[in-house]
Amino acid sequence: MTRPYDALLARAHAHALDYLHALPDRHVGATATRDELLAALRTPLSPQGEAPEAVIDLLAAQVPRGASACNSPRYFGFVIGGATPVSLAADWLVSTWDQNAGIYVISPLVAVAEEVAGEWLLDLFGLPQESGVGFVTGCQMANVTCLAAARHGVLRRVGWDVEADGLQGAPRINVVASAESHITIDVALRYLGLGTKCIQRVESDAQGRMRPDALRALLATLDGPTIVCAQAGNVNTGAFDPLREIGAACNAHGAWLHIDGAFGLWARASADPATRALIDGVELADSWATDAHKWLNVPYDCGVAMVKSRDDHRAAMTSAAAYLIQTQGVERDAVDWVPDFSRRARGVPVYANLRALGRDGTARLIDDLCARARRMADGLASEPGVRILADVVLNQVLVRFGEDDDLTRRVVVGVQEEGTCWLGGTSWQGKAAMRISVSNWATTEDDAARSVAAILKVWRQLRP
Numbered sequence: 001m002t003r004p005y006d007a008l009l010a011r012a013h014a015h016a017l018d019y020l021h022a023l024p025d026r027h028v029g030a031t032a033t034r035d036e037l038l039a040a041l042r043t044p045l046s047p048q049g050e051a052p053e054a055v056i057d058l059l060a061a062q063v064p065r066g067a068s069a070c071n072s073p074r075y076f077g078f079v080i081g082g083a084t085p086v087s088l089a090a091d092w093l094v095s096t097w098d099q100n101a102g103i104y105v106i107s108p109l110v111a112v113a114e115e116v117a118g119e120w121l122l123d124l125f126g127l128p129q130e131s132g133v134g135f136v137t138g139c140q141m142a143n144v145t146c147l148a149a150a151r152h153g154v155l156r157r158v159g160w161d162v163e164a165d166g167l168q169g170a171p172r173i174n175v176v177a178s179a180e181s182h183i184t185i186d187v188a189l190r191y192l193g194l195g196t197k198c199i200q201r202v203e204s205d206a207q208g209r210m211r212p213d214a215l216r217a218l219l220a221t222l223d224g225p226t227i228v229c230a231q232a233g234n235v236n237t238g239a240f241d242p243l244r245e246i247g248a249a250c251n252a253h254g255a256w257l258h259i260d261g262a263f264g265l266w267a268r269a270s271a272d273p274a275t276r277a278l279i280d281g282v283e284l285a286d287s288w289a290t291d292a293h294k295w296l297n298v299p300y301d302c303g304v305a306m307v308k309s310r311d312d313h314r315a316a317m318t319s320a321a322a323y324l325i326q327t328q329g330v331e332r333d334a335v336d337w338v339p340d341f342s343r344r345a346r347g348v349p350v351y352a353n354l355r356a357l358g359r360d361g362t363a364r365l366i367d368d369l370c371a372r373a374r375r376m377a378d379g380l381a382s383e384p385g386v387r388i389l390a391d392v393v394l395n396q397v398l399v400r401f402g403e404d405d406d407l408t409r410r411v412v413v414g415v416q417e418e419g420t421c422w423l424g425g426t427s428w429q430g431k432a433a434m435r436i437s438v439s440n441w442a443t444t445e446d447d448a449a450r451s452v453a454a455i456l457k458v459w460r461q462l463r464p
Ligand SMILES: *Cc1c(COP(=O)(O)O)cnc(C)c1O
Pocket: 079, 137, 138, 139, 140, 141, 182, 184, 233, 234, 235, 260, 261, 262, 263, 291, 303
């Protein structure tokens, strides 16, 4: 009997371990140019094909220079997160099992694991246990899913079935978001046919938090179906909109409150009362979007959509077709809760990671990284000419060098080239800033200290 998988998977396993073992020491950025990568990868598609071993070796050979080490413990760009060993192992199994996790009948195991993982998430986040849960590709699609449920919910209440009748001729929906909402909210509104021009912006304060007085004033002028998008965790500062006040205002007005908590929702899993206080009132919302591939540190890709009204969630997402064998009972068909039809069993690594971490391990994951972010901010702020631009309340740090946009951008590029760590730049309230996001389970105190030292070394070389 031939065993077509053995040799190839052994090879992939060896390449995977090489990659993982090199992570702590390699240059954190990608160093190859597009031309160099094209020279390595582009070839006319051969008629006869090539040896699979050679193809796998070729890809693996390009990784050290062609891929950034975005799961390195010293990668602080965007909000990325690594992959814990158990979640990576579970993800390997997911690929191996090759389950189409769209409907229960294909994969009862996956459907049940995702059902349980969803219950655990609602519990960790302190959200109503009866909420609908869908595992999607990321917070972008979680925002789409939640806002589709919102669109359905607010129109249903005024007697309009948007799933059947669409938006043409529908009652107008007021859409409210903060000046600081994430771009994926705009994109979600585009996908949903509401467009972006309809967004009424609410002013934010100096930390990037929606001003509840401004929201109340705006709501007082609005009639009819209304959706408010608030945020737990500003992508630059980590700041939280004051959710209890916002929730109270939305509930009083009868508006649907959606919360984008891509990484910030995880503050609720913290053991630190100060961190948990940031997200006080989160349960007052109607829907919540978050990521598992960021702070929970499961491999890409995995986001989570949660909607308090299961009926609105399901009505917005469900698919039915004659040939589908859908459950009539309590079994869960994922197609009812997500935009996808066929899909990856991406909730399984979430199940594995949460089960392995437990409540305390999840809290430690959150609290340790907040502590590392504070440590990095303190280390940088003690250097003359370096300023932290916003309160470090979570895992995000904004840094400015020499009160100078150009200098700040040059320090960012200098650090990227130096290679000890990687981080990006941003613009915060009109000022260029370095942006540090501490989101990887593997980032140690030593990684934080080495990164601060590397950043300061570059700054000392560049400062006037
Ligand atoms: C990352 C992020 C998103 C988008 O999430 P993806 O997982 O990249 O789709 C949305 N909102 C906020 C606040 C984010 O940080």
